[in-house]
Amino acid sequence: MSWVLVRVDDRLIHGQVVIAWGGRMHPARIWVADDAIAASDWERDLLVSAAPDAEVRVTSIADAAAGWAAEAAASGGAFLLVRDLPAALALREAGATFDRLNLGGLHYAPGKSKVNEYVYLDDRDRACARALAARGVTLEVQDVPAARPQPLTALDPACVP
Amino acid sequence: MSRVPALIVMHADLAEALLRAAATLYGPVEGVEVMSNQGLSRAQLEAEIASRVAGWNGGGLVLTDLWGGSCHTCGASAARGREVIVISGLNLPILLDYLHNRDTSDSTELAERLLRKGQDSIRLQRAPS
Numbered sequence: 075m076s077w078v079l080v081r082v083d084d085r086l087i088h089g090q091v092v093i094a095w096g097g098r099m100h101p102a103r104i105w106v107a108d109d110a111i112a113a114s115d116w117e118r119d120l121l122v123s124a125a126p127d128a129e130v131r132v133t134s135i136a137d138a139a140a141g142w143a144a145e146a147a148a149s150g151g152a153f154l155l156v157r158d159l160p161a162a163l164a165l166r167e168a169g170a171t172f173d174r175l176n177l178g179g180l181h182y183a184p185g186k187s188k189v190n191e192y193v194y195l196d197d198r199d200r201a202c203a204r205a206l207a208a209r210g211v212t213l214e215v216q217d218v219p220a221a222r223p224q225p226l227t228a229l230d231p232a233c234v235p
Numbered sequence: 236m237s238r239v240p241a242l243i244v245m246h247a248d249l250a251e252a253l254l255r256a257a258a259t260l261y262g263p264v265e266g267v268e269v270m271s272n273q274g275l276s277r278a279q280l281e282a283e284i285a286s287r288v289a290g291w292n293g294g295g296l297v298l299t300d301l302w303g304g305s306c307h308t309c310g311a312s313a314a315r316g317r318e319v320i321v322i323s324g325l326n327l328p329i330l331l332d333y334l335h336n337r338d339t340s341d342s343t344e345l346a347e348r349l350l351r352k353g354q355d356s357i358r359l360q361r362a363p364s
Contacts, residue, residue, distance in 0.1 A: 126303070
């Protein structure tokens with residue numbers, strides 16, 4: 075049961091995650107796999123405070139991969155959040171065996187081109203998306219549960235491996 | 236006492252709309268900045284809020300809509316190390332009370348006042364039976 079959502083979202087824990095996904099799926103735990111935030115007590119505590127209804131675990135990518143199997147066997151349901159596609163690929167390569175990946179929010183920045191209203195990718199992101207797809211991961215673009223999930227490969231042919 | 240500055244950060248068009256609504260009750264409003272989180276990553280939103288509050292030397296308030304939302308957590312990150320207080324749950328009564336009291340309180344007193352004001356502003360009106 076345990077992993078119910080593995081999501082790429084550059085806002086990490088925020089309203090869509092807590093209200094829309096959390097309100098529908100009620101996860102017992104929300105993991106944030108992010109090396110920079112795991113290294114900052116202050117940022118970690120801020121994210122913990124942002125989701126009062128779940129146990130928030132902020133870890134490095136390596137520690138999230140190390141804890142992957144134990145969480146998969148646990149009860150209660152869990153979310154995992156990473157900030158970008160390179161982090162998602164690093165997590166998969168480190169041993170997290172997810173086969174579906176939700177793309178929630180990857181906002182515009184210089185050098186990134188538009189996939190839809192809330193997903194913008196650059197060449198490195200697309201290379202990571204192809205690598206994930208080549209490993210059997212289905213990448214689905216969907217900001218909130220009420221929206222229809224769309225395969226990334228259908229929205230962006232450059233992400234087809 | 237100098238005026239306590241405020242920045243409103245909310246989802247979609249809420250901040251701008253709320254300020255417009257406040258102006259219909261208060262009159263023309265000066266010195267309140269508004270912004271949306273629309274289209275911004277966590278890092279971009281934090282940087283944008285930080286740049287708006289950078290000139291506040293005597294403290295100020297960041298007013299947000301939702302505890303745990305990106306407007307709020309990025310406000311908290313941007314406020315770190317500054318005399319900036321972040322308040323979630325902004326509504327029209329809070330904003331009006333801010334406008335009426337921003338020239339006569341310091342930022343800490345004002346924040347505590349607005350917290351009470353917001354909590355008191357939510358009430359049930361039952362029809363008489």
